[in-house]
Each structure stands twice: as structure tokens, then as C-alpha cells.
Amino acid sequence: AKWVYGFGGGEADGGAGDRNLLGGKGANLAEMSGLGLPVPPGFTITTEVCTHYYANGHAYPEELDDQVDAALDRIGELTAKRFGDPARLLLVSVRSGARASMPGMMDTVLNLGLNDETVEALARDAGDRRFAYDSYRRFIQMYSNVVLGLEHEMFEEILEEEKARRGAEYDTELAAEDWARVTELYKAKVFEEMEKPFPQDPREQLWGAIGAVFSSWMNPRAITYRRLHDIPESWGTAVNVQAMVFGNMGDTSATGVAFTRNPSTGEKKLYGEFLVNAQGEDVVAGIRTPQNITEEARIGAGSDKPSLEKLMPEAFRDFVTIADRLEGHYRDMQDLEFTIERGRLWMLQTRSGKRTAKAALRIAVDMAGEGLIGQEEAVSRIEPGSLDQLLHPTIDPKAERDVIAIGLPASPGAATGEIVFSSDEAEELKAAGRRVILVRIETSPEDIHGMHAAEGILTTRGGMTSHAAVVARGMGKPCVSGAGQLRVDYRNQTLTAMGRTFNRGDVITIDGANGQVLAGQVAMLQPELSGDFAAIMEWADKIRRMKVRTNAETPADARTARSFGAEGIGLCRTEHMFFEDDRINVMREMILADTESGRRSALAKLLPMQRSDFSELFEIMAGLPVTIRLLDPPLHEFLPKSGKEISEVAAAIGVSPEKLRQRTEALHEANPMLGHRGCRLAVSYPEIAEMQARAIFEAAIEAGRKTGAPVEPEIMVPLVGIVKELDFVKARIDAVAKAVMEETGETIAYLVGTMIELPRAAIRAHEIAQAAEFFSFGTNDLTQTTFGISRDDAAAFMETYRQKGIVEADPFVTLDVEGVGELVRMAAEKGRATRPAIKLGICGEHGGDPASIRFCEEVGLDYVSCSPFRVPIARLAAAQAAV
Numbered sequence: 058a059k060w061v062y063g064f065g066g067g068e069a070d071g072g073a074g075d076r077n078l079l080g081g082k083g084a085n086l087a088e089m090s091g092l093g094l095p096v097p098p099g100f101t102i103t104t105e106v107c108t109h110y111y112a113n114g115h116a117y118p119e120e121l122d123d124q125v126d127a128a129l130d131r132i133g134e135l136t137a138k139r140f141g142d143p144a145r146l147l148l149v150s151v152r153s154g155a156r157a158s159m160p161g162m163m164d165t166v167l168n169l170g171l172n173d174e175t176v177e178a179l180a181r182d183a184g185d186r187r188f189a190y191d192s193y194r195r196f197i198q199m200y201s202n203v204v205l206g207l208e209h210e211m212f213e214e215i216l217e218e219e220k221a222r223r224g225a226e227y228d229t230e231l232a233a234e235d236w237a238r239v240t241e242l243y244k245a246k247v248f249e250e251m252e253k254p255f256p257q258d259p260r261e262q263l264w265g266a267i268g269a270v271f272s273s274w275m276n277p278r279a280i281t282y283r284r285l286h287d288i289p290e291s292w293g294t295a296v297n298v299q300a301m302v303f304g305n306m307g308d309t310s311a312t313g314v315a316f317t318r319n320p321s322t323g324e325k326k327l328y329g330e331f332l333v334n335a336q337g338e339d340v341v342a343g344i345r346t347p348q349n350i351t352e353e354a355r356i357g358a359g360s361d362k363p364s365l366e367k368l369m370p371e372a373f374r375d376f377v378t379i380a381d382r383l384e385g386h387y388r389d390m391q392d393l394e395f396t397i398e399r400g401r402l403w404m405l406q407t408r409s410g411k412r413t414a415k416a417a418l419r420i421a422v423d424m425a426g427e428g429l430i431g432q433e434e435a436v437s438r439i440e441p442g443s444l445d446q447l448l449h450p451t452i453d454p455k456a457e458r459d460v461i462a463i464g465l466p467a468s469p470g471a472a473t474g475e476i477v478f479s480s481d482e483a484e485e486l487k488a489a490g491r492r493v494i495l496v497r498i499e500t501s502p503e504d505i506h507g508m509h510a511a512e513g514i515l516t517t518r519g520g521m522t523s524h525a526a527v528v529a530r531g532m533g534k535p536c537v538s539g540a541g542q543l544r545v546d547y548r549n550q551t552l553t554a555m556g557r558t559f560n561r562g563d564v565i566t567i568d569g570a571n572g573q574v575l576a577g578q579v580a581m582l583q584p585e586l587s588g589d590f591a592a593i594m595e596w597a598d599k600i601r602r603m604k605v606r607t608n609a610e611t612p613a614d615a616r617t618a619r620s621f622g623a624e625g626i627g628l629c630r631t632e633h634m635f636f637e638d639d640r641i642n643v644m645r646e647m648i649l650a651d652t653e654s655g656r657r658s659a660l661a662k663l664l665p666m667q668r669s670d671f672s673e674l675f676e677i678m679a680g681l682p683v684t685i686r687l688l689d690p691p692l693h694e695f696l697p698k699s700g701k702e703i704s705e706v707a708a709a710i711g712v713s714p715e716k717l718r719q720r721t722e723a724l725h726e727a728n729p730m731l732g733h734r735g736c737r738l739a740v741s742y743p744e745i746a747e748m749q750a751r752a753i754f755e756a757a758i759e760a761g762r763k764t765g766a767p768v769e770p771e772i773m774v775p776l777v778g779i780v781k782e783l784d785f786v787k788a789r790i791d792a793v794a795k796a797v798m799e800e801t802g803e804t805i806a807y808l809v810g811t812m813i814e815l816p817r818a819a820i821r822a823h824e825i826a827q828a829a830e831f832f833s834f835g836t837n838d839l840t841q842t843t844f845g846i847s848r849d850d851a852a853a854f855m856e857t858y859r860q861k862g863i864v865e866a867d868p869f870v871t872l873d874v875e876g877v878g879e880l881v882r883m884a885a886e887k888g889r890a891t892r893p894a895i896k897l898g899i900c901g902e903h904g905g906d907p908a909s910i911r912f913c914e915e916v917g918l919d920y921v922s923c924s925p926f927r928v929p930i931a932r933l934a935a936a937q938a939a940v
């Protein structure tokens with residue numbers, strides 16, 4: 058079998074299409090090489106080797122050794138060098154490369170192949186001993202850290218001591234013999250820690266690094282990352298071995314990263330950063346503040362450090378040409394890594410660039426405009442969940458700003474929260490319902506969980522491509538990076554800014570749009586949903602088949618949802634309306650009444666309140682369909698719980714505390730979710746359903762008069778399992794409709810339907826459809842009752858289920874297509890068989906989940922209904938599901 062794929066010299070064994078086999082990095086290196094771009098020759102050990110490695114007790118396939126040798130020889134031919142041969146020194150880099158880029162794994166070992174002998178060869182080849190020994194000590198440090206597992210800090214300490222001994226402030230003040238000495242000290246340290254010498258044999262080094270890449274696939278950080286991003290373990294990682302090129306061979310050498318368009322705004326301008334005389338990861342690590350690539354960006358940033366355009370115009374021109382070519386070739390914004398070795402440009406990586414949601418929209422819309430892609434493709438390029446970012450608030454331009462520092466605008470959006478200095482603490486406070494800003498000197502993959510928990514991230518070091526910036530953009534979290542005027546003191550838990558000290562717990566605000574850090578809380582504005590957002594939404598609306606409605610009961614939610622493009626209300630949970638202000642007590646009066654007439658008189662008080670609620674919703678929805686669900690929760694949810702509350706409520710509604718307590722006890726249920734709720738209440742107390750139906754019909758007439766548009770309400774009966782339940786309730790609703798029409802002389806068109814949220818309802822759907830004019834799948838309850846897992850208690854163990862691989866996703870978040878979905882599919886078919894024109898929708902939480910929406914399209918539902926802020930996501934997901 059072929060386990061190793063070579064590239065270089067204008068050729069390659071594979072290409073961009075081989076991502077699964079070669080990983081993202083390897084596939085693109087092969088592609089670039091095949092395009093004839095300057096790529097240092099190398100080879101990729103496939104992801105299948107990783108799979109083999111784990112399936113066979115950490116053993117490699119037999120042929121691997123020979124194939125790696127042959128590939129090394131090929132690099133030697135292309136470079137006129139030879140691995141391990143001091144006379145023709147070839148050094149390599151070793152990098153991991155999964156299908157999807159994955160922080161948390163072993164990243165890179167550079168300068169591999171150096172030892173006590175070859176370091177002299179490097180000094181000779183480069184004509185620079187200082188460079189050679191600096192490279193050697195970097196190699197020992199990196200290798201010891203990622204392959205041997207020794208702490209970075211051990212080596213940093215040695216270096217600091219050496220600098221102090223030499224009276225040097227900067228690394229650059231150390232001479233060749235100083236670095237040689239540091240190298241000796243490093244090796245001694247390794248010996249002390251490992252009880253064996255630092256490996257001198259280049260082949261041993263190489264296999265050590267390859268093994269480290271494969272092992273890192275299973276390290277805890279990588280596992281966490283995969284879990285957060287739904288990356289299957291079975292994918293495995295590839296290993297890329299590539300001839301070294303040096304960005305640190307003096308002032309005509311450099312290394313950098315760039316995006317073909319601005320990853321923050323999407324603007325069509327080459328955007329990037331570089332460092333002169335630096336190696337590989339120096340730019341990303343944020344150790345020195347990098348320089349701009351283009352003159353225009355330099356001027357824009359007000360930087361006095363020269364741009365690449367000025368400093369190395371030839372290499373710059375080559376780079377621009379290649380960047381354009383790659384973007385056109387991939388028809389997407391590219392994220393590039395390059396190195397300039399003594400004036401000569403080498404490409405080290407290209408991949409589709411991570412971008413903010415805002416940039417993604419702009420790039421998709423622009424590229425459609427440029428004719429690079431079509432509208433359908435533009436729509437399919439936007440990750441629906443990412444739209445969430447655009448719905449985040451920004452700082453009100455009129456608000457007072459108490460600016461304490463300015464950093465880089467690393468990821469847009471504004472956030473306010475309490476200062477915390479550690480990721481663990483961010484996570485703890487978030488779990489306690491607090492909002493925090495994670496403040497770090499810089500972040501590393503160990504901070505992923507803290508970044509997730511924080512509202513925003515602030516770092517004092519690092520550029521736009523630093524870890525904090527890249528990860529925050531991916532997460533859609535506001536981030537300000539490299540705020541150099543700030544001093545973070547982890548020990549004392551303080552943040553100092555221009556003489557002012559902020560403590561842990563103090564509130565600050567960050568503005569990811571301009572890099573400002575502000576003291577205290579600042580007024581925010583809701584986002585503007587025009588421009589590119591509107592364009593993509595318009596295209597999505599043309600493509601999608603399903604309608605998108607919202608779950609809303611308050612006028613505010615209904616308005617928000619309409620502004621997000623909701624095409625009606627799919628679920629109005631009327632019980633929420635009973636909790637407002639004084640209504641709850643009228644509701645309690647009703648529950649406490651001993652007779653039907655007592656209940657009716659309390660209900661008569663509720664009627665006008667409900668009527669005005671509905672009337673307002675109808676007006677806001679202006680002729681769009683509105684589904685109103687009859688009372689669903691068990692009645693005891695409206696009664697007070699504690700003794701203190703009982704006496705207060707008893708006084709307020711004028712009954713004895715004793716009576717209230719008795720009633721509360723009588724209504725107590727062992728299993729309320731499976732108890733006296735849903736249509737069962739309407740069967741026991743038809744007068745409640747009657748009041749609600751009357752309120753709906755009267756409001757429909759009222760709103761119809763006001764707006765001039767006839768309102769056709771959809772009345773929904775919850776938790777039906779037996780068709781006779783629905784027959785019973787529907788008869789009451791129809792009777793009320795008739796009465797209201799007679800009283801007013803108006804005709805009202807209306808629909809009566811049911812939720813399908815019990816397995817029995819799905820099984821008997823053909824029968825239920827005789828009475829129901831629509832079905833709305835209540836997949837929250839349907840998931841609960843199908844699994845027999847309480848939706849309120851599932852969270853406690855669902856994560857364990859996920860971790861142990863028992864379920865792939867929480868079924869209360871993403872529809873369980875195989876089980877619950879099968880019931881949905883069956884009920885839809887049976888419903889249609891009885892009543893071909895039956896309206897079908899979904900109103901469980903899954904109605905706003907892109908994967909579940911795909912399934913809804915597949916079974917041909919007419920609409921999905923979701924919470925207001927998910928409406929744009931659902932519109933886009935519905936379009937993507939339709940193509």
C-alpha cells in the first residue's frame with residue numbers, strides 16, 4: 058500500500074482532492090506544488106497510517122520505513138542535499154495536518170536533523186555560526202517540548218540566566234558562542250530530565266517527531282477540540298515532512314502569514330503580517346509585534362515599521378501574484394504562510410481562511426459579484442450557526458467611552474463582563490451565570506474552554522493572527538489582542554492601565570471592532586442587518602422551500618422575529634402570558650375555585666387580557682399565520698412553592714393559607730411532565746380551552762378590523778395521544794367559534810390542529826389527521842417520550858453519553874433522526890395519506906438547528922418554527938437543505 062505521498066519540484070503524488078488521505082495541509086502543499094508554485098519539497102505520511110497506528114497497538118505499517126526513506130531521497134534529489142549528511146546538509150520540518158485544522162495537537166518541529174556535527178555544517182552553509190547555534194538551540198527546545206514532553210519554561214529559564222550573565226536584555230545581543238553555550242546547557246538539562254542524551258541521530262529524531270504527531274491525536278486538548286467541533290476520532294492526522302527553508306538567515310529573510318482578503322471585514326485586500334529575520338511560528342506566537350505586508354495596510358495602521366512591499370519589493374510582487382492565483386484557483390479566500398530565504402519566496406501553506414461571519418458574508422457576496430461563484434454557492438458557503446455573531450450587539454457610538462487601552466481589533470462585536478485571569482475561572486463563573494472577560498497576556502490551546510466561557514477575550518500580546526485572535530474569530534467572540542499598554546499581573550490578579558488598576562471581578566468592556574478596552578459597562582446597539590447579510594438572506598429566501606416561523610408569545614419577541622424575517626408564529630405558548638404581572642393571581646383564583654362557575658368567573662377576568670395579547674400578536678404578524686397553543690403545563694406550576702410564598706399569595710387573592718396549601722398538595726404530581734397537562738387539562742376543564750378559544754376569535758376579529766387584513770388563527774391542541782382527545786377539544790372550539798360568529802355577525806376562518814409530541818400520536822397520525830388540519834411536531838416532548846429521558850434532567854448525563862460515544866449529539870439539541878425522526882417521518886406520511894393538504898411544521902427546539910432543519914426538508918415539512926434569534930439561521934439552513 059502507498060503510505061507516503063511526495064511533493065515538490067512542480068509535481069506531486071496527490072492534490073487538493075486528497076484531503077481525507079493527506080490532511081488539509083498535505084493536500085494543499087501537493088496542490089500548490091502541482092501548480093508549479095515554489096514549495097519546499099517534502100512528503101506526507103497519510104492519515105491511514107494514523108488509523109493503522111491506533112488499530113495496531115502503536116505500530117506502523119511494515120512498508121512505511123522504506124517509503125519514508127525513498128521520499129527522503131527524493132527530497133535530497135530535488136534539493137541536492139541529503140538527510141543526515143553533514144557534507145550536503147538537509148534539515149526538515151515535521152508538522153501535523155488533520156483534515157480540519159486542529160489546535161491542541163503537536164504542531165511543528167523545525168530544524169530537525171541538527172546535532173553536534175551538523176550544526177557546524179549549517180554554520181558553514183549559512184556562513185553564520187550565530188544563526189546555526191540559535192537554530193540548534195531552538196530545535197532542542199521545540200523537540201524536547203513536543204516530542205520529549207519537557208516544559209518550555211525550563212529552557213526559558215536557562216536562556217534568561219544566560220542573558221543575565223552576559224548582561225544582555227535581548228536575544229539579539231547574544232553571540233555565536235553564547236548560543237553554543239546555551240545549547241550545551243539545554244542538552245545537559247535534557248540529560249538530567251530524561252536520563253539519556255538528546256538524540257543525535259537524525260533518523261531517530263525524525264521517527265520521534267512522527268510518533269509525537271500521531272500520539273498528539275489522542276492528547277486531551279485534541280480530544281476536547283474534536284468534541285467541541287464534532288470531528289470524528291476516526292479521521293486521524295497526517296504528518297508532513299518538508300525540507301527546511303529559513304526565514305531567519307539575516308535581513309533579506311523573513312517569514313509571514315497573510316489572507317487574500319481581510320478576515321475580519323471581508324474587504325478585498327491582501328492582508329498580512331511578517332517578521333524580518335524570524336522563523337516559522339514567531340509571527341503566530343506573538344513574541345514580536347509583526348509588520349504589515351502592504352504599504353496601504355501599514356499606513357492604515359499608522360505603523361512606522363516598513364512594509365514587505367517596501368522592504369523586499371521583488372518577493373512581495375511574487376507573493377501577490379501567487380496569492381491572486383491561489384484565490385482564483387480555490388475560488389475562496391486563502392490563508393497563506395510563506396518564508397523568504399535570502400530574497401527567495403517559498404510557500405509553506407495555503408488553506409481556506411477562517412473568517413468572521415461578517416467577512417464570510419462579504420466575501421461570498423463579493424465573489425458572487427465577481428463571478429467566481431454563483432448565488433447558490435454563496436449561500437452554501439455561510440455556516441448558518443455563524444450568523445449568531447452578527448446578531449450580537451455593538452457599542453453605541455453615542456455612549457461615553459472611558460478608554461483605558463487600545464489593542465488590535467481581532468474579532469468583532471462588543472462584550473462586557475467581569476475580569477478573570479484564568480480559563481478555569483472563566484468556566485466556573487460562567488457556570489454560575491456570570492459574564493466574564495478573559496484577560497490573558499496571551500492565550501494558548503489550553504485556554505479554549507475559558508475562551509468558550511467568556512463573553513470576550515483580551516490579550517496584551519500578539520497580533521491579528523495570534524492564537525487568541527484566530528480562535529476568537531472562529532468562535533465568533535469579541536476579541537482585542539495585543540493591548541500592549543496594559544500590564545497583567547497574574548500573581549496579584551490585577552490589570553494596570555495608564556496608572557489605573559483593575560482587579561479581578563471589576564467590569565470592563567471590549568470593542569472588537571476597533572480594539573478599544575473600556576472601563577465599566579457601556580451602552581450597546583443592536584446590529585444592523587442590511588447589506589451583505591440582507592443579500593445572502595434574499596438569495597437564501599429564493600432558494601428555500603420551507604417557510605420559517607418563530608416561537609413567540611410576547612410582542613417584543615414577535616417584532617424581533619419579524620425583523621429577522623419570520624413568516625408567522627409557529628408556536629405561541631399561552632401559559633407564558635399567564636405569568637405576567639397581576640394575571641398570575643387571577644390564574645390562581647381560577648385554579649383554587651371549587652366549582653365550574655367559580656372557575657368561569659376567574660376566567661372571565663382573564664379573557665380580556667388574553668384577547669389583547671392575541672390581538673397585538675395578530676397585528677404585528679399582519680396577516681401572516683399565527684399558531685396559538687392552548688394551555689399546556691400542569692396547573693401546580695402556577696401555584697406558590699414555599700411556605701412564605703403561600704401566605705403572601707393567600708393574602709393577595711383572599712383565601713386562607715390552609716386552603717392554598719391543600720390545593721397545592723392535591724395538585725402535586727409524581728411525574729408532572731407525564732401528568733395532568735396538555736389537552737388533558739382541556740378535557741378536565743373545558744372552560745379553560747373555551748375561554749382561550751373565545752379570546753383568540755375575538756382578537757382575530759378585532760385585529761382584522763384594525764389592519765384590514767383578515768386573520769386566520771391556527772388553534773393548536775397540545776399533547777394529544779388519542780384522537781378522541783382532539784375530537785373532544787375541537788368540538789368545544791368549534792362551538793365557541795360558532796357563538797362568536799353569531800354574536801358579531803362576522804365570519805372567521807380558522808384551523809384546528811395538534812402537536813405531535815407523543816409516540817402514540819405519531820403511530821395514530823392517520824386517525825388524528827381526520828380531526829387535525831395541521832400537525833406541528835413538538836420534538837422536545839417527542840424526544841423526551843420516545844427516549845423516556847426527562848428533558849429537564851437529561852443535561853446531567855447527556856455529556857457523559859457523548860463522551861462515552863453512546864450518542865453523537867444531544868438529542869434535545871439535534872434531532873435523533875433514526876428514532877424520533879422515524880416517528881416524524883411516519884406521522885407526516887400518515888397525516889398526508891388521510892389529509893393530503895395537511896400543514897406540517899416543527900416547533901420543538903430542533904426547528905432552529907441546521908442539521909435538524911435538513912431532516913425537516915427531507916421529510917417535506919411545510920415550515921420550521923424557532924426562537925426569534927435563530928430565524929436567520931433557519932432561513933439559511935432551510936436554503937442549504939433545499940439545494
Ligand code: PEP
Pocket residue numbers: 628630689814834835836837838839900901902
Ligand atoms: C415541544 O414539546 O417540542 C414543544 C414545542 O412544546 P414545549 O416545549 O412547550 O413542551
Ligand code: MG
Pocket residue numbers: 775814835837838
Ligand atoms: Mg411540548
